Amino acid sequence: MPNSIVTIESMSKAFTMGNQVSQVLSDVDLKVADAEQIALMGASGSGKSTLLNIIAAYQTPDSGLARFQQRDIHLMSDNELAQWRRKELGVVFQNYNLLAPLTARQNIDFCLSLAGKRWDDWSDYLCQQLQVSELLDKYPHQLSGGQQQRIAIARAIAHKPLLLLADEPTGNLDQQASEQVMQLLVELSRVANSAIIMVTHSREAANYLQKTYTLIQGKLQLTRDKNSEQENKITPLISAGK
Numbered sequence: 272m273p274n275s276i277v278t279i280e281s282m283s284k285a286f287t288m289g290n291q292v293s294q295v296l297s298d299v300d301l302k303v304a305d306a307e308q309i310a311l312m313g314a315s316g317s318g319k320s321t322l323l324n325i326i327a328a329y330q331t332p333d334s335g336l337a338r339f340q341q342r343d344i345h346l347m348s349d350n351e352l353a354q355w356r357r358k359e360l361g362v363v364f365q366n367y368n369l370l371a372p373l374t375a376r377q378n379i380d381f382c383l384s385l386a387g388k389r390w391d392d393w394s395d396y397l398c399q400q401l402q403v404s405e406l407l408d409k410y411p412h413q414l415s416g417g418q419q420q421r422i423a424i425a426r427a428i429a430h431k432p433l434l435l436l437a438d439e440p441t442g443n444l445d446q447q448a449s450e451q452v453m454q455l456l457v458e459l460s461r462v463a464n465s466a467i468i469m470v471t472h473s474r475e476a477a478n479y480l481q482k483t484y485t486l487i488q489g490k491l492q493l494t495r496d497k498n499s500e501q502e503n504k505i506t507p508l509i510s511a512g513k
């Protein structure tokens with residue numbers, strides 16, 4: 272049995288707006304093994320980003336626990352959290368979050384230095400694979416949305432994190448660029464033993480990864496497992512076409 276890098280047990284989260292309570296996550300359990308790659312799917316508003324934010328400790332659950340290896344994520348001190356995020360975590364945010372005063376190269380370099388690393392062959396390689404090598408001296412405002420997204424991906428994986436959390440990393444990309452990103456993420460997982468949890472609306476993107484979990488009415492279900500080639504048919508997520 273491989274070690275779990277992420278363990279989520281009985282996780283629940285609700286949001287209250289006025290007198291309306293919306294139960295977004297309801298007793299969610301999840302185990303992600305070392306170097307395992309999983310896609311998180313589900314309808315818009317089903318709670319995918321909320322789950323990712325809870326794993327990254329940007330949000331706290333109402334109940335349940337989330338562990339990274341043996342550490343309870345929500346019991347880490349601010350200092351431990353900062354060190355963990357710098358060294359072991361990579362995050363691709365939905366809105367990229369590039370630092371505006373820094374060039375693309377400086378954005379990547381900055382995160383590398385926070386992890387105690389320097390620009391190396393892997394940095395060159397992934398910029399080349401993401402087709403951003405020619406864009407490195409530009410500032411975020413000089414880049415298109417898709418270009419910013421690819422820089423954000425490079426920045427999140429340059430230090431070879433043990434865990435990559437990616438919120439729709441191919442959301443703004445054309446098909447060819449999406450395929451390149453997905454191939455690169457699978458390669459990252461292989462060469463750096465990185466686990467990946469990726470939120471996506473794209474079945475094509477999800478199919479690159481080993482498993483797909485789907486959030487439905489607050490519950491998380493395994494809906495695709497490449498290893499066992501077992502598919503639970505959940506309409507309309509999985510088409511009836513043969």
Ligand SMILES: Nc1ncnc2c1ncn2[C@@H]1O[C@H](COP(=O)(O)OP(=O)(O)OP(=O)(O)O)[C@@H](O)[C@H]1O
Pocket residue numbers: 286287288293295313314315316317318319320321322
């Ligand atoms: N801070 C908040 N306050 C109140 N409600 C929130 C908050 N954050 C999220 N929600 C609500 O929780 C639900 C889940 O949001 P979340 O962003 O996790 O969904 P999602 O599955 O990632 O959606 P999408 O695919 O559209 O990005 C939504 O109904 C959203 O309105």
